[in-house]
Amino acid sequence: MSERGLLIVLSGPSGVGKGTVRKAIFESEDNDFQYSISMTTRKKRVGEIEGVDYFFRTREEFEALIEAGEMLEYAEYVNNYYGTPLSYVNKTLDEGKDVFLEIEVQGAMQVKEKVPDGVFIFLTPPDLTELKSRILGRGTDDLAVVEKRMRIAREEIEMMSNYDYAVVNDKVEFAVKRIKEIISSEHYRVNRVIDKYKEMLKGM
Ligand SMILES: Nc1ncnc2c1ncn2[C@@H]1O[C@H](COP(=O)(O)OP(=O)(O)OP(=O)(O)O)[C@@H](O)[C@H]1O
Numbered sequence: 001m002s003e004r005g006l007l008i009v010l011s012g013p014s015g016v017g018k019g020t021v022r023k024a025i026f027e028s029e030d031n032d033f034q035y036s037i038s039m040t041t042r043k044k045r046v047g048e049i050e051g052v053d054y055f056f057r058t059r060e061e062f063e064a065l066i067e068a069g070e071m072l073e074y075a076e077y078v079n080n081y082y083g084t085p086l087s088y089v090n091k092t093l094d095e096g097k098d099v100f101l102e103i104e105v106q107g108a109m110q111v112k113e114k115v116p117d118g119v120f121i122f123l124t125p126p127d128l129t130e131l132k133s134r135i136l137g138r139g140t141d142d143l144a145v146v147e148k149r150m151r152i153a154r155e156e157i158e159m160m161s162n163y164d165y166a167v168v169n170d171k172v173e174f175a176v177k178r179i180k181e182i183i184s185s186e187h188y189r190v191n192r193v194i195d196k197y198k199e200m201l202k203g204m
């Protein structure tokens with residue numbers, strides 16, 4: 001029996017750099033994770049591509065998928081739905097591949113309920129001033145949305161204790177290195193490899 005893949009959840013406040021860090025992980029040569037592309041009802045930003053950055057759907061389409069039980073998790077964030085399609089995650093984990101989700105905190109907590117043996121990593125900013133300047137520097141949101149993201153960020157940081165690991169995103173390359181080290185060591189946790197040894201002992 002081949003081992004099921006690991007479900008890795010990278011989460012944290014808006015603007016901390018989740019997308020930047022995730023892209024750096026996926027661009028690295030030794031990357032062996034499968035990225036689960038999220039679905040959203042928000043408008044496409046300049047340069048974003050359907051099926052690469054997100055699956056862009058209407059609210060009606062998204063709600064129909066929720067009703068049909070086809071989302072692993074979903075959340076309403078700044079007046080839009082965001083969610084993870086369930087079938088891709090299940091199929092890929094069953095193939096023994098590691099699946100990487102980059103999602104906000106409400107969604108991460110739903111995944112934790114359903115897949116408690118996932119690896120939950122909270123990406124933190126060096127401080128809140130730096131967080132705000134990253135959101136502003138990105139230039140994608142007007143001031144009211146930036147303030148809303150900052151209010152949500154404060155609540156999200158309080159949820160950090162529900163995660164397995166906290167990684168500070170001071171420099172992207174350091175954060176990437178820490179995350180890779182965490183995932184690599186998670187593969188050696190006894191509860192993940194025990195079944196393989198049970199099989200081996202049965203055959204002796
Ligand atoms: N380590 C870092 N140092 C300085 N700037 C960074 C760092 N990581 C990311 N940034 C910058 O911060 C801004 C926000 O990053 P990014 O969009 O990746 O955040 P996010 O957490 O994915 O946001 P959201 O949750 O809103 O999608 C970007 O302009 C990015 O270039």
Ligand SMILES: Nc1nc2c(ncn2[C@@H]2O[C@H](COP(=O)(O)O)[C@@H](O)[C@H]2O)c(=O)[nH]1
Pocket residue numbers: 012013014015018038039042073074075077082083084102103104105106107108
């Ligand atoms: N719960 C989920 N959150 C998600 C998912 N995909 C992305 N996100 C998070 O939403 C916010 C806003 O994203 P943006 O692209 O509008 O800046 C951000 O924190 C993302 O990480 C998802 O599938 N589920």
